[in-house]
Amino acid sequence: MTAATGSPVKRVVLSWSSGKDSAWTLYQLQQDPTVEVVGLLTTFNAEFNRSAIHGVRQQLVRRQAQAANLPLLEIALPWPCSNEQYQDIMGRGLEDAKEQFRMDAIAFGDLFLEDIRSYRETQMQGTGIELLFPLWAIPTAELSREMIAGGLKARITCLDPRVMEPHFAGHDFDQTLLDSLPQTVDPCGENGEFHTFAWDGPMFSAPIAITSGEVVTRDGFVYADLLFETES
Numbered sequence: 001m002t003a004a005t006g007s008p009v010k011r012v013v014l015s016w017s018s019g020k021d022s023a024w025t026l027y028q029l030q031q032d033p034t035v036e037v038v039g040l041l042t043t044f045n046a047e048f049n050r051s052a053i054h055g056v057r058q059q060l061v062r063r064q065a066q067a068a069n070l071p072l073l074e075i076a077l078p079w080p081c082s083n084e085q086y087q088d089i090m091g092r093g094l095e096d097a098k099e100q101f102r103m104d105a106i107a108f109g110d111l112f113l114e115d116i117r118s119y120r121e122t123q124m125q126g127t128g129i130e131l132l133f134p135l136w137a138i139p140t141a142e143l144s145r146e147m148i149a150g151g152l153k154a155r156i157t158c159l160d161p162r163v164m165e166p167h168f169a170g171h172d173f174d175q176t177l178l179d180s181l182p183q184t185v186d187p188c189g190e191n192g193e194f195h196t197f198a199w200d201g202p203m204f205s206a207p208i209a210i211t212s213g214e215v216v217t218r219d220g221f222v223y224a225d226l227l228f229e230t231e232s
Contacts, residue, residue, distance in 0.1 A: 009036045012132060013103045016040040016072070018056045018064060020154040020173055021109035021135060021188065023198035024147050026068060028134040029107060030203060035132075039071045039101045040064075041093065047079035054195040055158050055223045060208065063228075067204035073097055087123070094127065105130035111140060111190045144178055144187035152201035155210070159194040159222050168194065169215050170224035197226055 012035045016022045029037050042061055043052040051061050058074070065072035075093040078085060097103060106124070110117055110133055117133065124131055135143065154173040159166070164185055171177050173196050178187055185193045200207035213225030 010034060010104045011036055011038045011102055012105045012107050013039045013041050013097050013101050014107045016042040017109065018051045018054050018061045018198065019196040020147055020152055020198050021111065023201055023203050024152055025107055025109040025134050027201065027203040037070060038103060039073055040068065041073045041075065041097055043075045043077050045079050046076040052077055054197065056197050056226060060197065060210065060226060063208045067206050067208055069205055073100060103129060105132050107132040107134060109135055111135055111188055112137060113190060140186050140188040140190060148175055150202060152198060154196040154198040155226065156194050157197045157224050157226060160192060161222050163193050166222045169222045170212050
């Protein structure tokens with residue numbers, strides 16, 4: 001496949017967390033005629049069958065991939081997982097992705113944290129794979145409003161109670177939330193204040209039907225469980 005310019009279309013795999021930033025990155029890539037998103041790559045806590053960090057059920061992430069009409073490469077991480085184990089497992093996962101998707105580039109939904117971007121760039125040196133950061137350096141106050149106005153719908157699945165009140169767990173990512181956040185909290189939660197699950201938006205062919213489950217505190221974080229609506 002070639003772009004309108006006559007250049008080959010870049011085959012891109014998207015690092016998928018299940019949250020709003022990943023979903024909005026997918027949408028931006030979908031608008032770019034020079035790239036083709038060929039798959040999603042995600043990590044799971046193998047002990048609990050939930051997405052790493054966000055704590056979302058594995059089946060819900062699979063539903064997202066179905067709604068995006070994309071294959072999902074799942075990388076299982078042990079619990080606990082040392083940095084050495086993580087790097088080894090991710091290295092093998094990347095090789096699987098290269099073989100499965102014949103990828104030219106991998107995209108990330110990172111917004112402004114230089115240390116995370118530098119880590120990714122260091123880890124990917126010598127692989128021959130290009131790194132893409134479609135949302136990089138967009139002011140997060142502007143980006144959060146753009147996401148909401150663009151039809152993205154997401155819900156908070158995890159938050160740090162040291163910086164946010166626990167009652168925000170399970171709250172929709174909407175203008176009401178943005179208006180209620182303390183000024184010390186980034187509107188996109190980029191400093192780890194909160195994480196979300198994207199359940200609808202222009203990047204999906206159909207919404208993922210969800211309902212709220214229990215809210216628990218675990219390992220110093222507050223998690224709001226999400227279920228398929230049919231499971232309630």
